[in-house]
Amino acid sequence: MKRLSTLVVFFFDLKCKYNRPIYDMKKTLFIFTLLALVGCKETKEKEVIPEVKPSTEEVVTATEEEKPALTIYGKEENIILDILIPRYYDKDFHQEEFNKVNDKWLAFEEKKGLFQVIKADYAISEEMNECTESEQLGIFSTGPVEPIFFLGPNAMIKKGAKTALNIKEQPLWPDAPQEYLFNGKQYILRAEGEQVDSYDYTDDSGKTKKYKKFKDYKLYLTVNGEAEQVILDIPSFNDTFVQLLFVGDLDGDGNLDFVFDASPEYEIQSVEVYLSKGAQHFIYLAGAISVDFSC
Numbered sequence: 001m002k003r004l005s006t007l008v009v010f011f012f013d014l015k016c017k018y019n020r021p022i023y024d025m026k027k028t029l030f031i032f033t034l035l036a037l038v039g040c041k042e043t044k045e046k047e048v049i050p051e052v053k054p055s056t057e058e059v060v061t062a063t064e065e066e067k068p069a070l071t072i073y074g075k076e077e078n079i080i081l082d083i084l085i086p087r088y089y090d091k092d093f094h095q096e097e098f099n100k101v102n103d104k105w106l107a108f109e110e111k112k113g114l115f116q117v118i119k120a121d122y123a124i125s126e127e128m129n130e131c132t133e134s135e136q137l138g139i140f141s142t143g144p145v146e147p148i149f150f151l152g153p154n155a156m157i158k159k160g161a162k163t164a165l166n167i168k169e170q171p172l173w174p175d176a177p178q179e180y181l182f183n184g185k186q187y188i189l190r191a192e193g194e195q196v197d198s199y200d201y202t203d204d205s206g207k208t209k210k211y212k213k214f215k216d217y218k219l220y221l222t223v224n225g226e227a228e229q230v231i232l233d234i235p236s237f238n239d240t241f242v243q244l245l246f247v248g249d250l251d252g253d254g255n256l257d258f259v260f261d262a263s264p265e266y267e268i269q270s271v272e273v274y275l276s277k278g279a280q281h282f283i284y285l286a287g288a289i290s291v292d293f294s295c
Contacts, residue, residue: 070222070225070226070227070228071226071227071228072220072227072228072229072230073227073228073229073230073281073282074229074230075229075230075231075232075233075285076229076279076280076281076283076284076285077284077285078278078284078285078286079285079286079287079288080154080156080286080287081151081152081154081156081157081273081286081287082097082100082151082152082154082287083149083150083151083152083271083273083287083288083289084097084098084101084139084149084150084151084289085148085149085150085269085271085289085291086138086139086140086141086146086147086149086150087138087139087140087269087291087293088127088129088136088137088138088293089136089137089138089139089291090129090132090134090135090136090292090293091126091134091135091136091137092134092135093292094137094291095137097289098124098137098139100152101122101124101139101150101152104152104153105120105122105150105151105152105153106118106119106120106150106151106152106153106157106159107119107120107121107122107141107147107149107150107151108147108148108149108150108151108157108162108246108250109141109145109146109147109148110145110148110246111145113164114161114164115161115162115164115246115248116159116160116161116162117151117157117158117159117160117162118159119159120141120147120150121141121142121143122139122140122141122142122150123139123140123141123142124137124138124139125137125138125139125140126138131295132295148245148246148259148271149259149271149273149287149289151287156251156275156277156278156286157250157251158252162248162249162250163248163249164246164247164248165180165182165247165248165256167244167247168180170243170244171241171242171243172189172191172219172241172242172243172244173191173212173241174191174192174193174195174214174217175191175192176191177189177190177191180247180256182249182255182256183254183255185223185224185255185256186222186223186224186225187221187222187223187256188221188222188225189219189220189221189231190219190220190221190222190228191217191218191219191220191242192217192218192220193214193215193216193217193218194214194215194216195212195213195214196213196214196215197212197213198210198211198212198213199211211239211241212241213237214236214237214241215235215236215237216235216236217232217233217234217235217236217237217242218230218232218233218234219231219232219233219242221258221282221283223282227281229281229282229283231258231260231274231283232260232262232272234262234264235264236264237264237265238264238265238266239265239266240263240264240265240266240268242260242261242262243260243261244258244259244260244261245259245260245261245271246258246259250273250275251275251276251277252277253276253277255276255277256276256283257273257274257275257276257283258273258274258283259271259272259273259274260272260274265294267292267293267294267295268290268291268292268293268294269290269291269293270288270289270290270291271288271289271290272285272287272288273285273286273287273288274286
């Protein structure tokens, strides 16, 4: 625009100076118009075109939908069973349990993969423990098979054959859940704990196996994925680990019951019986026995 103003002044000065006729003025105006167009064109060419930046697409990473946390039920306990395992007991600590034993007692046994509850044929013996120099009482079967446990008469467990499932794997290591399907329901046993040590050992059959030592062990049961219930809570182990002794219907209500060897020490034997009939949630501790035979 500054250049155009300069041109206008220039031609006006010419007219005034040389006093040109009108037809000369027409030529002058024509030339002026051409110059004005050229000036406008140059001005447009010099306009700054705003920089167009490429659009940046927002990248949304798809994440898996988080599953809602399962409800955790606490351990349920209602001791209604008197049980004894076939072995010797320190008389000073277990005399009361032996006082309950009579000819109405039953035996839960496994024979060639078949589980049944029968009338107990047993014998009670007494002898001196040479290691502790204390008296001990023992209960053992007089038949060819030692039972998993003896039990007093009760309304929950009747005599007869019991439906049982094949146990998946022993022992119940953390990070190795076991699934059992029974009467249209899915049961999952899941363990967790902190591994603190491991070593190889040879079992009774001569096979080399790896022992894993855990602390803060917990075993959970889930039924149909609804919730988890705490079954076992064992702070530590010493050359032992949790074993399943029975998975099946022991109380006859159509739901799974469980029997565990939950021994925390190699010189302590603990057996726990969990029933489903009458449970507030899934199962409850209905009977337990623990024997310390350390020297």
